[in-house]
Amino acid sequence: MHGGPGHRPPLPLSPGGRRAPRGIQAGLAAVAVVLLWPAEARASHLAGAAVLRWSDWDWDPMILAGLGATVLAWWWVSRRFRPRRWQPLFFWLGMLGLVVALLSPIHTGSGYLFTIHMVQHMLLTLVAPPLLALAVPPAFLGWLYRRPGPARVLHAVWSPLPALVLFNGVLVFWHLPFAYDATLASGWVHAAEHLSFVAAGLVFWGVIASPVPKLVRASFGLRLGLVVVADLVNFLVGFALAFAGRPFYRHYTEVPRLWGLNPLDDLRLGGAVMWVMGQMMYAIPVLVLLSVLLRREQGPGAFPGESPIRSIPSPHS
Structure with a gap:
């Protein structure tokens, strides 16, 4: 009556019943504060001379709806499939990354400086997706893999080669000049770019962070190789971008400049941000995976997180 072994009944929120985990309550409170923030703190539009202020938040209703839907989806999953102690923290940190990338002055300034736009892209590819991937309860993955339809889709996409090609293909495509300028000329194209970054990131980092190698058909050594290639x-x-000889993106040659950066210096600095920040972020999973491999060489033992879904059969078996 209650689904798979990872299922648990909804947690009542009444004073006399059990309450939701404190991490979830704190996260919902933080979201409520953001959504109810006074109107005076909302984004002020840049006009004339480009000046970026801390108050230039962009409260786009579509973005807020998407963030709210993500919170509700994880709330539903966490009520039915018990997350581990640290997973609520990962989820809310991932959501914080999305909020900073999509609502804060980083989003507002990304239309004026390529450098700021690259910071936003790093948040949408290397910060929020891995944190959200780590927040998925293992029991929920087991529930999905026991259903033939979702299992076939997951095995087709959530595998080493498709994940690697998708993640890096999305990154390269959106940095081609025609595609990049299209994102800044159309809000819908820009939204599609951001959505593809997060979706491809969830697929790729889901493979890297999966608690059971056979679910994604990737050993920890192979995962290390995937991270190195993506890096x-x-x-x-x-x-x-950092060593470009001319500006690549027409948009930034036509908008007011921030902080006195000309388009070419802005492009080069943005490339350096992507290069250096990316190296720093990729170093984290590389070190973690190396640590796992070294521990496994020292002796047998299950990697933490394998037991809840170790016996899930492949739909192809």
Whole structure:
């Protein structure tokens, strides 16, 4: 009656019943504060001379709706499939990354400086997605893999090669001049870009963070190789931008400038941000995976998180 072994009944919120985990309550309170923030703190539009202020938040209703839907989805999952102690923290940190990337002055300034836009892209590819991937309860993955339809889709996409190609293909495509300028000319295209960054990031980092190698058909050694390849692609794109001889993106040659940066210096600085920040972010999973491999060489033992879904059969078996 209650679904798979990871299922649990909804937690009542009445004073006499059990309450939701404190991490979830705190996260919902933080979201409520953001949504109810006074109107005076909302985004002021940049006009004339480009001046970026801390109060230039962009409260786009579509973005707020998407963030709210994400919170509700995780709330539903966490009530039915018990998350581990640290997973609510990962979820809310991931949501914080999305809020900073999509609502804060970083989003507002991204239309005026390529450098700021690259910071936003790093948040949408290397910060929020891995944190959100780590927040998925293992029991929920088991529930999905026991259903033939979702299992076939997950096995087709959530595998090493498709995940690697999708993640890096999305990154390279949106940095091509025609695609990049299209995102800044159309709000819908820009939204599609951001959505594709997060979706591809969830697929890729979901493979890297999966608690059971056979679910994603990737050993920890293979995962380390995937991270190194993705790091190399990010490095090459950032390197090409950092040493460009001319501006690549027409949009930034036509808008008011921030902080006195001309379009070429802005492009080079943005490439350096992508290059250096990317190297720093990729170093974290590389070190974690190396640590796991070294521990496994020292002796047998299950990697934390394997037990809840170790016996899930492949739909192809």
